[in-house]
Amino acid sequence: DTAVSQTPKYLVTQMGNDKSIKCEQNLGHDTMYWYKQDSKKFLKIMFSYNNKELIINETVPNRFSPKSPDKAHLNLHINSLELGDSAVYFCASSLHGASSSYNEQFFGPGTRLTVL
Amino acid sequence: GESVGLHLPTLSVQEGDNSIINCAYSNSASDYFIWYKQESGKGPQFIIDIRSNMDKRQGQRVTVLLNKTVKHLSLQIAATQPGDSAVYFCAESFTGGGNKLTFGTGTQLKVEL
Numbered sequence: 185d186t187a188v189s190q191t192p193k194y195l196v197t198q199m200g201n202d203k204s205i206k207c208e209q210n211l212g213h214d215t216m217y218w219y220k221q222d223s224k225k226f227l228k229i230m231f232s233y234n235n236k237e238l239i240i241n242e243t244v245p246n247r248f249s250p251k252s253p254d255k256a257h258l259n260l261h262i263n264s265l266e267l268g269d270s271a272v273y274f275c276a277s278s279l280h281g282a283s284s285s286y287n288e289q290f291f292g293p294g295t296r297l298t299v300l
Numbered sequence: 301g302e303s304v305g306l307h308l309p310t311l312s313v314q315e316g317d318n319s320i321i322n323c324a325y326s327n328s329a330s331d332y333f334i335w336y337k338q339e340s341g342k343g344p345q346f347i348i349d350i351r352s353n354m355d356k357r358q359g360q361r362v363t364v365l366l367n368k369t370v371k372h373l374s375l376q377i378a379a380t381q382p383g384d385s386a387v388y389f390c391a392e393s394f395t396g397g398g399n400k401l402t403f404g405t406g407t408q409l410k411v412e413l
Binding site: 189211215224225226227228229232234239240274276278281286287288290291292293294 | 312332334336338339341342343344346349378387389393395398399400401403405406
């Protein structure tokens with residue numbers, strides 16, 4: 185079974201719409217993340233949640249709202265989609281997120297969002 | 301601001317040769333460095349990591365070298381295989397940073413038969 189899963193894998197939508205991407209991990213990890221990968225393959229963190237608590241929020245427009253119903257899920261809701269939101273969005277998880285040393289992050293397969 | 305990596309270059313190697321992928325970082329506070337492999341259509345996959353108190357670490361067919369003096373990181377892949385074709389990213393993290401990863405821009409490795 186996939187450790188970190190995302191749905192949908194592809195999402196094509198019109199400008200101005202609201203959409204959600206779901207992420208689930210079955211690793212028993214405490215911390216989950218959302219990353220955005222642009223057309224030049226640059227990966228940048230957007231958010232992280234530790235046990236349902238927001239830890240990292242990296243200068244992301246407030247049209248993006250992460251929601252963590254429990255520590256195994258971190259969904260990403262995007263309001264009023266813009267052309268520049270087109271990218272691949274990756275969810276990741278790690279055992280811990282705020283400990284004294286780095287914890288390996290496991291990535292999902294990605295969701296390719298295309299805004300027309 | 302902080303930055304890691306170079307512009308996205310492409311490295312072409314013959315099957316069986318050794319590959320060396322380089323990365324520069326600028327945050328002196330970073331104490332953990334990781335290499336990820338991303339195959340087409342997939343998420344990044346952990347390869348190997350190294351802490352700042354080390355200058356070399358070896359895994360299976362891979363070696364990571366860290367030169368803190370010049371803030372340089374490299375990934376060496378021995379006997380490169382077609383399955384190694386992917387984009388490789390270096391990333392950095394620092395203690396107290398909430399496990400945040402800052403990625404470089406990646407290197408496309410192409411293995412020629």
